[in-house]
Amino acid sequence: PGTIWKIDGITGAVSKFADIDTNSGPGIGNLSFDPIHRQFFASDLDTGLIHRIDANGMLIDTFDHGVAGRPAHGLDPVADDGAVMDIQGAAFDSEDPDTWGYTQDERRVWAVAYHGGRVYYTVGEKAEVWSVGIARDGRFAGDPRWELTVKADKDYAVTGIAFDNKGFMYLAQRGPVENRYDYSRFADSGKGEVIRYWRENPDDPATESVWVEVPQEYAIGFPQGNRQSAGGVDLQYGYDAEGNLDTSVCTDTLVNTGDKLRDNPALAEQLAAGGPFAVHGVQFTPTPLVKPANLPPFGSWFVDFDSYFEDPEVEGHVGDVRVWRPCEGRAGYYEEIPGGYLPPFYPPDFPPPGNLPPCLDVEDVQYFCTPSGLEADLYLHDHAGFGGDSIKALSKTPGVGVTSPMSHAPGTPYTIGITGHYPGDTVDVGLCFYRQSDRDKGGYYPCCKMTLPLRTPAVSCEP
Template sequence: MYRSWKSVSFAASLAFGMVVSLSGLRAQDVPPGYEPMAPGEAYHTKFSGTTDVTAADGSVTTVIDSAGTVGEIVDVRAPGHAPDGSHWIEPLKRAPVSAAEVGQVFGIALDEAANVYLAATSAFGLHLEPGGSGWMTGMWGEGGGPGTVYRLDAANGYEPSAFAEIALDGRANSGAALGNIAFDPAHGQFFVSDLETGMIHRIALEDGRDLDHFDHGLDGRVGFLDATTGARLALPPIAFDPLRTATIDACPSGDFAHSPECWNFADFRRRVWGVGVRHDEAGAVRLYYATWANEGFGNPDYAVASEDERTNAVWSVALSADGGFDLTDVRREFLLPDFHIDAETIAERGFSSPVSDIAFPRCGAQDVMVVAERGGIRNLGLDVEAPFAVASEARALLYQLGETGVWAPIGRYDVGYYDRSAEGQPFLRANCAGGVDFAPGYDPATWTSDLGEPDDFVWISGDYLCSPEAPCRLPGVDEGDDSQVHGLQGMPQEAFDEIAPEAAYGEYPAPGPAYPPTGPYQSYLVDSDVLTDATGTLIAEEFTRNDATRIGDVEIYQVCEAPAPPPAGVIPTPVPRPVHTRTMTHRRHGSPVHTRAMTHHRQGSPVHTRAMTHRREGSQPPHTRTETHRRQGSAPPHTRVETHRRQGSAPPHTKEQTHRRQGSAPPHSKVLSHQREGSVQPHTKAQSHLRSGSQPPHAKALSHQREGSVQVHTRAQTHMRTGSDGPKIRPQQTPPVLQQQPVVPQLQVR
């Protein structure tokens, strides 16, 4: 049956008024908003939402909203303003797909033709029909189940269809569902992780055939290179038991939906979630995958397992020329640095949250990697807040490949403004929702996507980007914007902070925050929900509803073009590399003068190796886990500001290279250089609408669109229009100057 297009939004219709002809279809068959993705657009997944059903006896039950959107294209190409840490209210969202069509989905992959692939998930809980044992309507797509991968056809208006069924030798997934999915353009294939079996399946692009699978429990653990130490190691094999299934009707708690231990997640020693594919400059291809080891789900072996066995890690396996798995070349790349610091929390939730997504730059050298954590999987119920994961303890970590082939953690992206002030140490902005990808940068002249700057930005899915507990920035207003914003955060690739700022592990200051929100101040913040109705009026409840843990993955469509060859007979002359280039100094930990050996307090230092110093069994006191991990002790002047942005830096430390740099000494910050007072038309949408201090009944979210508003503040007369009846409100002050960056504490990883 051909798809119904009734869900096309009014905004999409306006933005895509001209319908183009697509392969095999008449122009009128594809409505506005369903054209193929353009480079720079994002695809985003989320929970579909809920609805209430009233029974004949008057009782009300909350169920999955099958008509709710679970995935859509988000056009982040044209914000029209600098990333200033404020809520970007109206990016276009288009081509939605519903729970009725594909069920609940998390993982996303995009192929080179802009087709979208979505993986069935339990990340938003497993739900049964009220009073029954069957799956709730909207849990899985039509004709699909826990192991289904769906394809949305770009040439057919993103019509969804079942693409692949992930099964192990004919055994279907019984409930835990799939982890994530990654595309391998070099071999025309996908990799899909299965949270029930622990397998990674290799799926053909052309027809969804299951070509092969990789068994981490048997093929990865039994012989591998530990990249951090250089040692060849082996761990006992852990096999999958095909006789175990999700115990829907026999869960010991009697409440299957709210008991993840009954969902049949793979053994913690073989469970895989995040996957990503890396191609090096020599043409070698590796599959990177993340093991989820911090939760035992009732497995009695968890309590007696070693620390390494209970620590989340990133591994890799080489791919052969035909795209198959090379079982002779398996590496444990690194263990994730701990997040939790107190023994009680570690005993309850492990050392850190699992990595659900792995991203490499799409174009150019893939010498950096971002891993996105998510706060596990749970189900507290459809009608409660933060039901599906533990919020505010998941990071987005940046790694760089060193000259020795070892990945070193070099930074962490602050996600959202909330810094765990209520939960306690560490006071980090750790609100990652588990999705991350690289994206083109923006042209500062127009603030539209600059496809000539691929991978210049990073987009991360997150909770609590703005909230009453931690309002996001509203330029010119001290109180900020306390709307509930959960969705996507886009920021320059270089806008990362220290993995463990010193202040995050001290006493929380009054009034806070513990350290400056440098990264969020340089970000675009986009809510996952559609915030306006068909008339363009703001929907009040969308600004107050808490959607934390209902946010999914994000992928950005990028097209890489090969550089044009030089004219015939012309031999290109190499350009001398200056000391302070954008690449070498201000966006990389790779400066030729700031080496690991010379800085010697950085992660990956050759003297501070895992084997020699940190948290090893038998280490001499005081190098215990408690005494050493994340301790202060880096002696001045090895701070981020003093080491990587030293005064007296040699040319070409030009204005262009200095302005908008994270951590640059005042006043050279992005927010101060590019948004000075006196900018044209300060009466912006962000400054006029959602203002704090507005008199009742002018709520922040609706103050300038209220019927009966004083001075007839209609949308046409107020929203960024000249000729407004009243005087335009100008900023009250310049943004605060960030006087200094956090001190770099000594962080150790195993």
């Protein structure tokens, strides 16, 4: 139960990735990948710990919300009670989750999601969302922060978190855990919500959270109430008016898991043209279609998880969902070379200046408050093989100052300083990506130029 498995993306071969030996049976709540530090986070339902795991499956360290997180919000620390799952014990009941060795609800971490330099996680059945920072070296930063208490009709665990690139945070509930003797139901579905929050702008000092008080909700499934969430949520590319995938729009489609998604006798005639009614799997919905729009969800698409549509009584077999979407980075271009000649790194059939492909992508940006103010770590991808190893940065936003790094170590991000801006503003930064060896020769040197719009955090970094 404490083993994490992996599937080869090419061959489909399944192999062991990591063992969490302290998990006696309750299992893992959720997984998240940190692409910056190439590491994973896993929530342990037995102990309540968040495990940090390297790319080779080795456990590095843990974060204990019950002990280290709760006091940051004025709550008493709660240590793990040591309960374990003992299937041979007299108290064990295979149909009673209270005998399965879960840690206490106050410290039970369900969903985890790495976003913007922090790990966001949910706690308990009266769900709260918290976060803890990840330092530049990948370690837990030790700065836990309460984000919000979820407002929903039912006090169900939030087992899925996702973020889009517009600032919305998406949460998916999952009904109470069950285990029927015939394995037909693993959760009590039919009342779980999928909702989204966004940050107050400007922040309302009269509210405790920096997030809005009342979330928006999506219509999930056709049964009465439209709350068929099974607890999984992610984002997908957008789609155009003809239903074609639009890879230029990275996070415009909500993807969530659910049960009995197309089952509603009152709408049977309308639903019949769309296929079977007994669909347990995923629902695709354009993100703008929050209630009362798309109610009932005829503007959504549905996919069954096993393509077997003769199991209407099954519930809770579907859990989380993850979408592979290698979103295109922001692109830079080679500048036009004075004199009209092609530099030696152009292959013979390379298009001439004026019709050049992107030479640089920005894969990610991470912000940090430092004693000198705001700094941004830029993770650049030299996919054209230009071979640059240095950058010059300048501000293209009046009144804002940008400083370039004095040096750069291979394999590390490029760090720039930003001053004179208002928190939350978008600052246009001009970058020149070049080879130091070319610059050292003197005179003109080739440079990949781009303008990068940086949306700064809505937090003041006092120098």
